[in-house]
Amino acid sequence: MKYLIRFISGLILVLVVVAGAAYAYLAPESKPAPVASDNTLINLDTGDIIGYQNSLGASVWRGIPFAQPPVGDLRWRAPRPPAPWQHPRQMLEAGPDCAHQANNTSPEKNLINGSEDCLYLNVFAPENAKDRPVMFWIHGGANNGGTSNHPMLDGSQLASQFDVVVVSINYRLSAFGWLSHPALRTNAKLPEDKSSNFGTLDQIAGLKWVQRNIAQFGGDASRVTIFGESAGGWNVMALMASPLATDLFHGAIVQSGGLDIEPTTRAENFIEDEGHEHSSREFINQLLVAEGRATNREAAKKLQSSMTVHDLADYLRSKTTTEVFKAFRSETGGKVFGNLDLIGDGIVLPQAVASEQLFADPANYNAVPVILGTNRDEMKLFLSFSPDQVDKFMGIPIAIKNSGRYEAFSSYASDQWKIKAVDQLATVMRQGQGDNVFAYRFDADDLRDFGFLSLQELMGAAHAFEIPYVFGNFVSFMSNLIHPESARSARNALSQSMMSYWASFAHYGKPAKGYHGKQVEWSTWSNNDEQNRVMIFDTSIDRGIRMSPMKLKMQDLKQRFFSETRFNDQEEYCQAYKLLFANENFVQSEYDNLGDKGCSGVGL
Known part of the structure; x- marks a missing residue:
């Protein structure tokens, strides 16, 4: 009976999602097609372009080429400046996404989205902009997917409300973006052609384009903040580590990032x-x-x-x-989902070194004011689609199999992400570059409860859930599905606060009390155990925006793990230890004596 109820409830949910998706697909466009405006005529170093003005008062230019198409002989080479043009070009539509495998790629289906001809960017500027700070967005997607063209990433709200110029770019993905082989270094025409990090070079080319052209849009090339989420956050850290990006940006915001450099x-x-x-x-x-x-x-x-x-x-x-x-496939013949590691080629990035060591000395990297943050329940985005963790109907989760086990896997993995991406890095960066290091955790989880399934429990403050708050765009059917109407006012207020902090950082190099000076003061990271160091982002429905002294260490996480009882059995307990505490964090004696039975006799 319990499963039948779940099945019927799941069927209803599937029908709602499918009907909503069908409506979104079939319904007429809610916004008219953009119309070119003579007020947006811009003189670039390659030719004139014309954009449009939207209902928010922002001027928008989409699909601006910032490099030549990396095809033919330019595949797996450093990006080249775009070819000039003679007559004004209308920039009203986004350029193609960069080529990547579709998520439902299988041994039988070779499904591809986008194109190799994809090095285009978008610009969003406030009305009558002049000398405004620039926010340069780098999208996520594990470096093997994603795009900056999604409506959620429209920079108009930030531009029109907080007086910044927003630039978002696409960059080469998957094997086209990161591949290292001696053959690709032959016949190099530029030193950068011998690199292995072509996606990173695309991002650097985008920043160079900003330096040459952003003043024409009302931007200030001496105040550029790079920001990105997930793989975009990794790429922000990579730009901080790259000698080729020196002086191209002046602040960095890393949302759910980190950095591993591969030999x-x-x-x-x-x-x-x-x-x-x-x-x-x-x-x-x-x-x-x-x-x-x-x-x-x-x-x-x-x-x-x-x-x-x-x-x-x-x-x-x-x-x-x-x-x-x-x-280029996974072991099962599907899409390669794992993060593609950035490569220590000695050109774009230093030789492979632990990030905690790299960022301990400002002489090793581009030491600019930085915000580091993660989401409280990062791993729930991934666990929520795992057949090991949830029951699904037509691909949609309808029930968590074991709530305690689900929370255990999520909390340890999410806290470990925070330790590596925030606490360890903030600690060494604070020692090296001083009081311009800031940290946050995103906790907002006011999600819908369907009765048979609580999205607060399934997703919570999951990976990537902060992105629409940062851009102020809750534009999709799914946003309204997961956020009940009763929580939307608080949700929107939190979004306004987060945008204000991000904009203040872009304007002044610190989030402080937000752009208008009316928010809770965001203090710098402190290595003093008694002081607040992390900004918690939550809605007024819960505990609201507040500072916290919270700091996690790997050994503290281990001590909590040693008394854990929520895993299915000893084998799973041992497996979880190996997954969580790999490499330098793996201690053989801890593993051998884990729990009541230890792991030495477990066949893993």
Whole structure:
């Protein structure tokens, strides 16, 4: 009976979601198509462009090329400046998303979104802007998906309400954005062509475009704040670490980020030579097998080893987008979902080094004022679609299988994310660069309860849920589905506060009391255990916006874990330890003596 109730309730939820999606797809556009406005004529260094003005009073230009299309011989090379044009071009529509695999890619289906010709950006400026600070957005998506063209990322609210110029860019993704192989370094025409981080180079090209052109939009090139979420946050940290990005930005906001830099050996070598499963040589193996030139991995490896670097370079650049993604697959033949690590190529990024060590010395990186933050329930976004954790109907979660176990997995993994991405980095950066380091945690979770399923429990303050608050855009059907009407006023108020803090940081280099000086004061990170150090973002329905002395350490997380009882069995308990406390945090004696039975006899 309990399952039947869940099934019927889930069916109703599915019908609501499908009906809403169908309405959103079939309904007439709620906004008229943009009309070019002569008031938006801009003289770029490549030619004139014309945008439009929207109902918020913002001037908008979409789909501005900031580099040449990285296709043909320019695939896996540093971006080149865009070609000039003679006549004014209307910039009313966004450029293509960068090519990436669709989430439902399978062994039978090679589904691709976007195009390799994708290096375009969008600009949102307030009316009559002049010398306004610039906020440069870098989207997330694990560096193998995502786009800055989503309506949720429209910068008009920030621009019109808080007097900033917002720039959002697309950059090469997946194997097109990060690939390291000696063959790709042959015939390099620029030093940067020998890099492995082409997506990062795209972001740097976007920042250089800002330096050359943003004054024409009313922006101040000496006040550029880079901000991004998830992989976008990782990319913000990478720009802080890159010597090629020096003096291109003056503040950084890292939302649910972090940074791991991968050694080139792991990025390039075969698995048996310490390479990873998606290294360039393993990728070439997959290409050779996929097109039938080799029958299996061993044959592909032998053939690849017989090819010269020039042959390999020509071979890789000759492949179509479809052929590349047909080969670049997960072990199960689907999309590669994991974060693509940034590569320590010694050109764009330093040789592989732990982020805590890298950011301990301001001489090693671009030390600018910085905000670091995570969401309280980061991992629930991923757990909520795991068949191990939830029951699903037509792909939609309808019940949590074991609430205690679900909360355990979420809390440990989410807290560990905070430790690595915020607390450890803020501690060493505060010591090195002083009192311009700030931290936050996003806690807002006023979500709908369907009776059979509480979204507050399923999602809470999950990964990426802060993004619409930062942009002030609750524009989708899903936003109204998950937020009950009774909570929307408090939700919107929190969004206004967060936008105000972000804008204050862009204007003045510190969030302080927000742009209008009326918010709770956001203090700098403190290494004094007695002082407040983290801003908590929550709605007035709960405890509201407030400062907290909260600081987490890995050893504190371990001590909590050692008394944990919510996992299914000893094997799962041991597995969780290995997942959470890997590499330098793994202690063999702790593992062997974990719980009542230890893990030495567990077959993992």
